[in-house]
């Protein structure tokens with residue numbers, strides 16, 4: 198049994214991840230907006246894994262995600278899994294979706310906010326992984342998923358996404374990188 202703390206456990210992704218973890222018999226601590234991921238340095242202590250699936254559109258995205266990542270790192274938890282966004286996945290080495298000239302300008306600040314959080318993780322010594330749907334959340338659950346390069350036309354349900362997160366928790370395979378997930 199793994200001790201897992203899920204931040205954003207009242208959200209769409211976090212709720213499914215927490216439910217999947219409980220269904221597999223793990224010890225799950227569920228945290229919503231209060232005290233929030235900002236309290237990770239205290240709340241995550243003693244857990245094996247911290248999962249962060251948070252978003253707060255009222256906050257500056259870069260400040261919010263950097264603050265969240267700093268708190269997760271400060272907790273010293275053994276493994277950090279952050280739910281990310283597909284525009285930060287690379288279409289070729291060194292080129293992310295968000296870097297394309299035709300990427301919608303209005304979506305860039307949110308994406309770069311997520312990137313600020315990834316930068317904090319990358320500059321730490323923590324054992325982290327960012328898992329992102331390769332396209333949008335939606336479609337019909339298949340009970341299966343695949344790890345795959347970005348394809349904005351792809352779909353993934355929150356339920357199938359949770360399976361990918363759980364498998365990575367139970368059999369850690371990817372470290373200090375970002376992976377894309379789609380329904381199989």
Ligand SMILES: NC(=O)c1ccc[n+]([C@@H]2O[C@H](COP(=O)([O-])OP(=O)(O)OC[C@H]3O[C@@H](n4cnc5c(N)ncnc54)[C@H](OP(=O)(O)O)[C@@H]3O)[C@@H](O)[C@H]2O)c1
Pocket residue numbers: 204205206207208209210211228229230231232233234235250251252253280281282283284329330332333334
């Ligand atoms: N296609 C994509 O790449 C894609 C698509 C969708 C989402 N995502 C990402 O997936 C992650 C989860 O998204 P979601 O759809 O599950 O979001 P969601 O349903 O809006 O849930 C957000 C969670 O964050 C919590 N929260 C809100 N404000 C907070 C704060 N100030 N401090 C700490 N926690 C706070 C919420 O708590 P309350 O319930 O109390 O408000 C909730 O538990 C996000 O990082 C999002 O950007 C990616």
